[in-house]
Amino acid sequence: MSATTNLYAAQKNDILEITSVPKIDLLENIGLRSGTRLFIQNRYACGGPLLLRVEEAYNVALGKDIAIQIGVEHAGVS
Amino acid sequence: MNCHNVPLDAPILKKQNKILLMGNPNVGKSVFFTELTGIHAMSSNYTGTTVNFMEGRITIEEKEYTLIDVPGTYSLSPSSEAEAVATRFMESGAKAIICVLDASNLERNLRLALELQQFSIPILYTLNLTDVAQRHGISLNTAVLAKELGGPVISTIAVKKQGIKQLEKELALLLKDSDETNIQKSCDTCPFHNPNKSDSAKDLWARAKEINQRVSKKETSNPSFIDKLGDAMLKPFPGIPIALLVMFVTIALVIFGGRGLRAAALLPLVNGLIVPFFRNVFTAILPEGIFLNILIGEFGIFVISFEWILALIFPYVLLFYVAFTFLEDTGFLPRISVLFDNVMRKLGIQGGSLIYMIMGYGCAVPAIIGSRAATSRKERIVISAAICFAIPCISQTGAIISLLSAYAWWMIPAMLLFSLLLFILVTLVAGKVVKGNVEPLLLEVPNLLMPNPKAYGRKLLTRMKHFLREAEIPMMLAILIAALLAESGLLDAIAIYAQPIVSNWLGLPDQAVIALILGIVRREMSVAPLLALDLTALQAFVGGVVSLMYIPCISVFAILTKEFKIRVALLISVGTIFLAIFVGGFINQIAHLFL
Numbered sequence: 206m207s208a209t210t211n212l213y214a215a216q217k218n219d220i221l222e223i224t225s226v227p228k229i230d231l232l233e234n235i236g237l238r239s240g241t242r243l244f245i246q247n248r249y250a251c252g253g254p255l256l257l258r259v260e261e262a263y264n265v266a267l268g269k270d271i272a273i274q275i276g277v278e279h280a281g282v283s
Numbered sequence: 284m285n286c287h288n289v290p291l292d293a294p295i296l297k298k299q300n301k302i303l304l305m306g307n308p309n310v311g312k313s314v315f316f317t318e319l320t321g322i323h324a325m326s327s328n329y330t331g332t333t334v335n336f337m338e339g340r341i342t343i344e345e346k347e348y349t350l351i352d353v354p355g356t357y358s359l360s361p362s363s364e365a366e367a368v369a370t371r372f373m374e375s376g377a378k379a380i381i382c383v384l385d386a387s388n389l390e391r392n393l394r395l396a397l398e399l400q401q402f403s404i405p406i407l408y409t410l411n412l413t414d415v416a417q418r419h420g421i422s423l424n425t426a427v428l429a430k431e432l433g434g435p436v437i438s439t440i441a442v443k444k445q446g447i448k449q450l451e452k453e454l455a456l457l458l459k460d461s462d463e464t465n466i467q468k469s470c471d472t473c474p475f476h477n478p479n480k481s482d483s484a485k486d487l488w489a490r491a492k493e494i495n496q497r498v499s500k501k502e503t504s505n506p507s508f509i510d511k512l513g514d515a516m517l518k519p520f521p522g523i524p525i526a527l528l529v530m531f532v533t534i535a536l537v538i539f540g541g542r543g544l545r546a547a548a549l550l551p552l553v554n555g556l557i558v559p560f561f562r563n564v565f566t567a568i569l570p571e572g573i574f575l576n577i578l579i580g581e582f583g584i585f586v587i588s589f590e591w592i593l594a595l596i597f598p599y600v601l602l603f604y605v606a607f608t609f610l611e612d613t614g615f616l617p618r619i620s621v622l623f624d625n626v627m628r629k630l631g632i633q634g635g636s637l638i639y640m641i642m643g644y645g646c647a648v649p650a651i652i653g654s655r656a657a658t659s660r661k662e663r664i665v666i667s668a669a670i671c672f673a674i675p676c677i678s679q680t681g682a683i684i685s686l687l688s689a690y691a692w693w694m695i696p697a698m699l700l701f702s703l704l705l706f707i708l709v710t711l712v713a714g715k716v717v718k719g720n721v722e723p724l725l726l727e728v729p730n731l732l733m734p735n736p737k738a739y740g741r742k743l744l745t746r747m748k749h750f751l752r753e754a755e756i757p758m759m760l761a762i763l764i765a766a767l768l769a770e771s772g773l774l775d776a777i778a779i780y781a782q783p784i785v786s787n788w789l790g791l792p793d794q795a796v797i798a799l800i801l802g803i804v805r806r807e808m809s810v811a812p813l814l815a816l817d818l819t820a821l822q823a824f825v826g827g828v829v830s831l832m833y834i835p836c837i838s839v840f841a842i843l844t845k846e847f848k849i850r851v852a853l854l855i856s857v858g859t860i861f862l863a864i865f866v867g868g869f870i871n872q873i874a875h876l877f878l
Contacts, residue, residue, distance in 0.1 A: 229362075229725075230358070230360050230361075230362040231357070231362035231363075231658065231725055232725065233358070233360075233484060234356075234357035234358040234360065234362060235357055235391070235725065235727060236357075236390070236391045236394075238484075238488065246514075246517070247517055247518055247519070249519060249621070249622070249624065249625055250519065250625060251625040251626075251629075252625055252628065253624055253625030253628075254621060254624045254625075254634070254723075254724045256517055256621060256728065260390065261501070262387070262388045262389075262390065262391075263387075263388045263391070263727060263728075264517070264727070264728040265725070265726065265727055265728065266617075266620070266621040266624070266634070266724050266725070266726045266727075266728055267723070267724065267725055268624065268628075268633065268722075268723025268724035268725065269723065270723040271723045271725060
């Protein structure tokens with residue numbers, strides 16, 4: 206496993222594992238918690254959100270302001 | 284949260300024979316509700332369609348139960364007003380729960396199922412969307428899942444009615460067992476009250492993962508055309524061009540299709556058949572006078588109600604809902620929320636708000652109620668303000684199109700542009716004025732789906748029935764007011780008092796005051812009376828602008844009061860009146876400098 210970075214700074218299509226999340230109920234409830242695996246499917250210009258593929262099961266759009274608070278580490282390439 | 288702060292005064296919470304339909308958002312609960320009760324609950328392909336509960340009666344083994352369609356929730360730690368409703372229902376207890384699980388995304392759904400188990404209420408599990416799971420190469424072992432969950436599991440495709448009969452059968456067995464074992468429900472069984480009974484969120488996730496690994500097998504599958512299209516629509520290119528094209532085609536369908544339908548079918552029907560029929564009947568049986576005029580005069584109830592409701596508004600409403608219902612069921616709306624989130628953030632709100640704003644083009648009432656799924660009060664107020672100030676409902680849009688299309692083709696795009704500018708301005712100002720935060724986008728994006736034709740037809744029919752039922756009484760009331768004002772001569776007296784605003788400032792004929800009076804009852808009524816007046820192009824445009832921004836109708840005022848208290852409703856209503864008259868007059872005065 207490589208060093209931790211924030212989710213917004215991670216590369217598109219890299220498989221990532223969440224290492225830390227801010228205390229937001231909906232994040233945990235929707236399945237974005239420590240240990241969740243995901244990859245960035247799309248990135249939108251001008252500070253737009255990230256589109257994440259979570260656990261190869263579902264898509265979540267996540268605003269930049271939250272994405273920069275989520276710690277991830279590299280876990281492979283999709 | 285604990286058992287004691289549950290508002291148990293609500294009669295529905297006190298009912299002992301409740302069966303709760305629970306599950307994550309957008310897993311098909313409302314489809315089950317419709318199938319089991321026969322009451323049509325609106326369902327769509329995005330999260331947050333059901334923001335309040337619906338109840339219906341079902342009879343099982345000669346016993347009557349109340350089935351509740353509970354708003355979708357990811358967990359019982361609510362993160363929106365809509366999710367809090369779900370928690371309140373769980374706290375109030377129930378005879379049984381039908382827990383709907385999304386077969387294409389089992390792990391997260393199982394986490395909620397495990398959380399529900401802590402309440403010691405009998406649960407029947409339905410594994411829904413199995414067709415989508417199959418398309419994604421996921422196969423599930425329902426027998427093993429039933430063993431793991433300790434309760435019956437039924438495989439279903441609710442929109443195709445597959446598995447519904449078996450569900451009814453299993454539910455009857457579950458309720459019978461429940462009655463025989465007579466499970467004692469009290470605060471002691473509630474995990475909010477008894478922390479020892481509650482597993483931590485971490486444990487629940489771990490257990491959900493473990494079960495999912497045991498029951499599901501995923502094979503590599505080639506994505507279908509619809510999956511590829513769904514993914515393409517989420518990429519900035521071609522997603523944004525596709526989204527703009529879809530919106531352009533929808534607007535064209537409503538404007539040109541509505542005009543065509545009106546001219547080819549509805550106007551001849553109303554003017555050639557319906558109105559002459561009533562005119563002949565009433566002139567044959569009633570003497571000339573005020574009463575006859577109220578029925579079939581210039582503003583006669585049996586003239587205007589058909590001309591306005593059927594010929595003027597109905598074609599646009601129908602075509603709007605034909606397009607909107609389709610887009611809603613495919614999963615198009617969350618896609619544009621993601622694509623345009625960056626633009627919406629610049630305006631001070633998030634992309635998810637777009638869903639409610641687009642709903643507002645149909646009717647403001649469900650749009651404002653739907654915004655309960657938004658995560659902050661500020662966001663809800665900004666959404667509601669933008670809808671009231673800048674987004675005309677479809678009935679009003681139909682009336683504005685009818686008014687402007689009689690003059691020049693460019694007036695309709697000019698009005699659309701004006702509406703867009705107004706929307707930007709109102710959102711920016713409301714975003715600055717209203718205190719609080721707007722949360723960043725956090726939205727589950729559903730799979731793109733092709734709507735089931737039967738479910739689509741049923742939903743469209745329900746919407747049109749609802750429109751006719753909801754519109755009929757207020758419109759008839761407005762028409763009666765118009766007829767009485769016109770026939771009693773009161774309209775002329777009011778017109779004299781309103782002359783400084785209506786004629787001098789707005790540049791409209793004196794009689795246009797009737798539009799301002801009736802517009803309070805229904806939004807389209809702020810335009811419809813203008814059609815009968817001989818207006819210039821400038822007057823028609825000013826009339827359209829005033830109508831667009833004018834006071835929300837009585838129903839919208841009531842819902843604003845209910846959702847945000849009367850202060851917000853009054854502020855928005857008074858604000859719309861002042862701004863409508865100010866901007867309408869400003870355009871008139873500026874235009875006169877050049878014309």
